[in-house]
Amino acid sequence: MDLRPYLHISPQVEHALSTGQPVLALPTTDFARCLPAEEGLALARRTEIEVRAQGAVPAPVAVLGGALTVGLSESEWRRVCSGETGKASRRDLPVLLANGGSGAATAAASIIAACLAGIRVFSAGAIGGVAAQSDRMDVSADLQEVCKTPVAVVCAGVKCGCSPLLTLEYLETMGVTVLGCGTDRFPGFLTQDGPALENPPQSALQLARTARIKWDVGLSGGLLYCARPDGAARLEPQAYEQAQRRAMDEADRLGVRGGARTPFLLQKILQSSEAARGAYEKAVLASARAGAEIAVKYAQL
Template structure:
């Protein structure tokens, strides 16, 4: 049996029955440079605390699965180089070999479930990459949503992906995709992808009730909550789409593949938008953290 290491804050929340919200750690190690990465991670945790819940940032350090990071651990992780990016396929090997790694959506869901945490707030999920017809590049996040009972709050799938295909895969695997407060499916930096969302709910309490009902019905898997980016932070779809297309073309020309695709594209978009994409990313993560806390507070144990 793998032993999870809980931070004092998370251990106390578990003992008192306080609501917990899981957070991934790739935003710290692969999302932005130091010290902005640590500052953002702390801001996200602060939003969850201010909303009445407890944050549990998940990572693997020296082979130990950590659920909740202390200030010192967060600071150290933010400055560590060559940190592995962990998904379902990598998690066990990293732990067994005593490695250090940051968890993606899939790995965070796995650990959150082991820890009894039912809500997870992130930026955007992975999905079906554009050009999947030749690369078969489909994120493990989608299969994880189909089998692990965690509610994932995101601003939709990342806009660099094939969103229609991503929705098709989620539907095929029985994953509820719930837009919050609108009928359109959001697209990460943009409030609308131009597609209608499969489902809509308007409050954290409604989303929590849907998760509880799914559990009571014995249905496997979690649910994807697509929370649109705040209006004042969005980059409209007609503005961001040409930038994404150019970044995709460059990635193909340079032969970028596998796990390197997403960070490459995000970096290109960041430079092309003169940093606006990163500012939008931070705003949407904070927004998702607030909603995640509301859902966790309303979720029954």
């Protein structure tokens, strides 16, 4: 299969992959869909600096001009964060690639791109999970991608409106290994920890070895690794629940559904307070730091 018409890898990322350097894939929706352009760019720069400080090469993913792009230049980052591009998840990729479209990549699309490029570790501030609605159970495309694509996914929880407990139950049913990066709890995105994990905290080396062994023995799919941000950086549960409830009520009132709902909810929560924006930045950076550490250990195996 010739992916060259659809996949563009930046020279820096291409060189790192060809020489066996550790590479960490990143989604661009963490920076482009929920923050003002300059704030998103600033956080993107801080995240890339954090990844490099741990010894890995950052590989942010976006769809630009009909190409699944892995590794962005400054001008490409500005384009993605400007608001000119939409959202690119799994279902959007064929349309965008066929029609020369552009979009900020979700976790699902970024995991796909990482796999195609040969990158084994990906990190995001949070991924989509299982959202229990009154009339249905909604399973995010992010979560389904974790189940079937051989990439180790590092995150600091599940996105707004999703249940950590239901997400863990779904992953258990699908046979996905879930481990903590130095924690034995499933992190609560922006707020307190969620359910306990079955296994004790793992080091970056242990997590890298677990992923390598899973794939060496022929087990399909990915793994989910949980990064815990500094507790002082997280919101009080009541403040988070109130902000989330207000955002969900507004989304219902305005009829915001489908792929637009999650970024809408997060944007409203981040607008609610300086503490919420600080907690979000800490979650993104904690995941990137842990992901880069794992990527470095994986490259050394």
